[in-house]
Amino acid sequence: MSALPEPEASVMQRMRSVATLDNARNLALAYVVLHFGCIWLRAIRATGPIGLAKAAYHRVATFVVGLVLRIPANRRRLEREMNKAVLDIESSLMPSTTVPVQRELPAYGRTAPWIEAQLAALEHLGSSKDGENHDGTRVWRDGRCSGAVYHGGDDLSALISSTIARFLVSNPLHPEVFPGVRKMEAEVVAMVLSMFHAPSTAGGATTSGGTESILMACKTMRDWARAERGIKHPEMVIPNSAHVAFDKAGHYFGIKVRRIPVDPMTRKVRIDLVARAITGNTIMLVGSAPNFPDGIIDDIVALGELARRNRIGLHVDCCLGSFLVPFLERAGFVSEPFDFRVDGVTSISCDTHKYGFAPKGTSVVMYRTKALRRYQYFVSEGWVGGVYASPTLAGSRPGALIAGAWATMVRLGIDGYTESCHMIVGAAKKIERIVREEIPELTILGKPLVSVVAISSAGSINIYDVADQMSKRGWHLNALAGDRPAFHIACTRLTVPVVDEFISDLKDSVAQSRQRAAKPGTYATVYGMGTTTPMAPYVIGEMASRFIDTMYKIA
Known part of the structure; x- marks a missing residue:
């Protein structure tokens, strides 16, 4: 066969090129x-x-x-309103004081007596209640704070203070210099692992708090999934009631967070929706024991079965439950499965500085295996400063706080924590019972088993108005947004002697709320607007940022 003429060959070549380009497109x-x-x-x-x-x-x-x-006019109007709100924030966070402002280093160092005097004034820099100034420490010593202060008693505080003084300059980054701190840290982890019935293969590490423990657990599962499963776009499935620290972890570590609704009655995460949300990119599930908003323990057994079946992680956030949930049965209360005895649980976080009464800045994250814990580490072999390895986010860490946690745990022991659990959970149970039986305008969310009691309106009153009335009576409570407007109280040892006061003030607040104050208070204004306008998320987010700005304002 003779070759095609040149023009026809060029046309065929161009057609092939076009076809190739079309195929590529x-x-x-x-x-x-x-x-x-x-x-x-x-x-x-x-x-x-x-x-x-x-x-x-x-x-x-x-x-x-x-x-x-x-639109400039809209922006100016919003700025005026927010600036007014900032003034209220400043009056709350920056009460007047005679302590001089330190904008720069003094030319000459101050004397110890002068510093002691200023420290005493700062310690008592307080808030205002009913127009009267009160000792700043009284705000929390009166037991009117929801959570926030987990005080184990003055004797324990004295022991912690003396322990911290002994190890003030210690740093676990240099275990060869501070072998005693290394020993205490290992023992703190071992004692907490024992509380949560960990297998012999388990391991853990101390962190600076619940948020870091959660961050470490998420980072660990992300790196595990990347190495073992080849997952490049990790996702985690968590309840709507899970702590916001998981969103923070997703933000920091590039993990997509899928939040799942809770059952409106039980307040536990809906297992059917969790199962539906699991994809090939899912690296972990999350359950709480208990959750922060409602104080409810999720169905950890069902979550564990899902995690095991899909070969993914299950983290149990027990930061708030900490040293209460493991002692519920010993203290005579009903409990639910929550720890490493549940098949499928791969990691747990527990705050020693909450109901463990250790100094603030201590928590423990635990893993079912030491091999899994390895994915938490950061190791650099090629740095010019030498080999660098750290188990958590921080490099240098305060060994004094670890020593304080060790001393606290050894001082209290199983009997001390059981007694504490009996008192605190007993106080929460009393509040729950009285609200259910004697205040028909209110309702309790779910069936709380631990220290948190979430209170909502039964329909006839605005629950945020009630919260504002309680605030006027000196109570610092936690407002809750979401599908059920509510507030909660997280009982502590300080709450125990003032339970009757709380109930009395709550009844009075409900009665006052029926009359509806002419001017809505902070809770009603901020939380009441949460779902009323598309502008609300922006306004609340902006005000939260300005709140943080105010924290660093001098005067």
């Missing part, structure tokens, strides 16, 4: 469609059409709010 288009189609399908499977519609609405609303705020 088609393949690229197919990849894009397949890629984003899978993303949308996973999202629909995880959240359902309604959840997807809500997410779309939120994005559109955020975009519209941004456009509205670009």
Whole structure:
């Protein structure tokens, strides 16, 4: 066969080139469609059409709010309102004081007696209650704070203070210099592992608090999934009631967070929706024991079964339950499965500085195996300063706090923590019982088993008005947003002697709230607007940032 003429050969060549280009374009288009189609399908499977519609609405609303705020008049009006609110924040965080302001280092060092006098004034820099100034320490010593201060008694505080003084300059980053601190840290971890019935293969580490423990658990599972499963776009499935530290971990470590609703009656995460949300990118599930908002323990057994079946992690956040949940049965209360005895649980976080009464800045994160704990470490072999290895986020760490945790745990022991659990949970049970039996305007969320009692309206009153009335009576409570507006009290040892006062003030606050104050208070203003306008998330977020700014303001 003779060759085609030159013009016809060129045409055929061009046609082949066009066909090749078309095929490449088609393949690229197919990849894009397949890629984003899978993303949308996973999202629909995880959240359902309604959840997807809500997410779309939120994005559109955020975009519209941004456009509205670009109009100068609207921006100026909003700024005026927020500036007024900032003044209220400043009056709360920056009470007047005679202590001089230190804007720079003094030219000459102050004497010890002068510093002691200023420290005494700062210690008693307090708040205002009913127009009267009170000792700053009285605010929490009166037991009117929800959680916040986990005081184990003056004798224990004295022991902690003397322990911290002994190990003031110690640093676990140099265990060869401070072998005593290394020993105490290992023993703190071992004692907590024993409390949670960990197997002999388990390991753990101390951290600076519950948030860091949660961050470490999430980082560990991300690195495990990357190394063992090849997952490059990790996701975790958590309850709506899970601590916001998991969102923080997702933000820091590039993990997509899928939040799942809780059952409106039990307040436990819905297991059926958790199962639906698991995808090939899911690296871990989360359950709380108990959760912060409602004080409810999730169905850890069912979550463990899901985790085991899908070969992923299950982290149990026991930061708040800490040294209460492991002692519930010993103290004579009902408990639920929550620890390493549940098949499928791979990690647990427990705060020693909450109901363990250790000094603030101590927590423990635990893993079912020491091999899994390895993914938490940071190791650098090639740094010019030498080999660098650290178990957690921090490099240098305060060994004095670890020593304080060790001394506290050894001082109290099983009998001390059992007695503490009996008192604290008993106080919470009394509040729950009285609200259910004697205050029909209120209702309790779920069936709390530990120290937190979440209180909502039964329908006839605004629960945030009640919270404002309690605030006027000197109580520092936690307002809750979400599907059920509420507030809660996290009972501590300081709450125990003032339970009757809390109940009496709560009854009076409900009676006062029926009359509806002419001017809404802080809780009603801030939390009441949470779902009323698309502008609310922006305003609340901006005010939260300004709150933090105020924390670093001198005068």
